[in-house]
Amino acid sequence: MSETIATTPEQAVLDQEFLKTLVSLIRAEDTYGAWEGKSDDILLRPFILTKEERRLIPIIGDPDPDTITRMEQFYKAVGLTIEKRTKLMATPLMKMSHEGFGRIVLLTGRLVVLSKHMRDIHRYGFPSVEALATEGTKFVNEAVALIEEHRVVADL
Template structure:
């Protein structure tokens, strides 16, 4: 079962809802908003191995890591900034920086296939990224505060 009340999931839902400036998703359930992140094994197999990501997928990735950064901020009390740089083929790098400290660094590839098997996997990956970042901040507090 996924925990829609985890700091990460709350931030992701809030971040997605922030894009709804006209209220079209006001009555949409949180789980329905997050359904875009679910890509089953069968769906993933149907996606070509080589492909260019469309803007919606890039936005989805961006929202995911913005939610990670927001949850890091909530837990640490320090500003976290996600930096995502992708080329047109879906390859690139992702960093989350707190102060002068890189708390998350990830190589991105095949982003056109970005997604999670279920809500629990989505929550687990987001929470793991947040928890690992918090450990790094605690390990290097001076760099995080700089």
């Protein structure tokens, strides 16, 4: 008789392809082993900002370098997930001003698969892990649909 292991809703969210890619990327960038042995939810915690935490962050001054790094990791994970699905490299390009405004573009070949203006980078984050997964998966699905529709341009 086989035994089924029940998973919690939180574990089901963490098992999503995009979040697995994001956690793998975070672990790959851990050159000193500081995050070795830490759970996935602990690694994803810096991406989560409650409304109260968001309100406490001033938008005056330069954005925190750790916040910019998290944003870069998010979009790199979007690109890597796209690459896993399509076998085509999706390269993120980011240009941010010191005031916290900018733009993210993901390119596959000559095709722009994602273009997003960013504001208030100081307060970059998601209200929950579910929202993080939903946003990342949404970007990936939209990009994959564009690639499938315009495969010739994406292959260039």
